[in-house]
Amino acid sequence: MVGDTRRGNKLLGFLEERFALSTLLHLAEKKKVPIHRHSVWYYMGGIAAIYLAVQVVTGILLMVYYVPEIQSAHASILKINSQIDFGWFIRSLHSWGANLMIAVVVLHLFSTYFMKAYRRPREFTWLSGLLLLVLCMAFGFTGYLLPWDDVSFFATKIGLDVAAKTPVLGGIIADLLRGGEAISQATISRFFVIHVAVLPICLLGLLGGHLLFVQMHGMSEPDAFKNLPSAKKTYEKFFPNFFFKDILVWILALNVLFVLVMLAPWGIGPEADPFGAAPIGIKPEWYFLSMFQFLKLVPPMIGPIEGELFGILLMGIAALAFAVLPLLDQGQSKSISKLATAYGVIIAIAAIALSVWGALS
């Protein structure tokens, strides 16, 4: 017993000398989390991070058996699903995990937006977060093609055709991704490299910055809490109080993922036939559905401009305004603050309505 304690103390001493653990612990203990009726939203970033960890682990395991070649990609997924021990489980965790992660990142985005967590000095936390969402969607887009089934093939074709219409760089980017005029072996190779190497490096680097900003600035306080007299403001320590609650929330989030995997293991459609017809009523993944539906609603020509190009421009301007408006809303002007909130509500309602419409039509 005494020997164990001594060995433990020695180990702690060893780690302390090399990694200054007490400084890190001190930092975590100093960080405090405001307690108010919107505190629940402070868990969202952490849930996104735990789902990201699942994606990294399951992604590495899938790479062991997945073959990024046109002739074998579909067969390798069939093999993972039916012949490799727990292959179906790992693949379902990865596919469901991707969807849950994007859903949570979207919730995190809107909760930080409406709590006005983007205000000074957190502008770069906001901007790095937006880039993280773009990267998450790029993960979804590139991963979708890899099983090489008919839906993934044609959805990617539509996606690349739409991207090609984007003014200035759209055509070049679509050509670079496709690796030629048609979707081919070059496309699957490029999507694979982007999905398993380029995006993870970018995402982990960017996330490092995002979390560093969160650590530097601490948790933001919504106006209603900030304006309270100090005697009425309550906080809890990030470590250990909030951190242990974080762990409980992660366990819950992982349980949601496991339940989905068990109840609805991820399937696969018939192998892609590039010369066949696109499946009727083909739709992209839910997180692209609002944009897809919006483009479907735009008439073919608007004056002299092609409808699709007009739609893409309009969505680009709307997204840019959503990114920039928070930088203008710094809390000094009530009208700008109200405008930012109203704009967020409009974007959220439009995205939900268009997605539901797209899913039902």
Ligand code: HEM
């Ligand atoms: C891979 C995706 C992401 C991960 C893993 C992540 C992780 C985190 C974590 C752990 C926190 C601290 C806890 C919290 O407030 O929830 C945080 C805070 C924050 N995140 Fe993210 N985030 C991601 C994407 C985003 C996105 C898409 C946005 C918005 C554009 C965003 C904006 C913010 C802001 C403004 C804060 C500060 C919140 C505050 O101080 O109250 N993040 N993020």
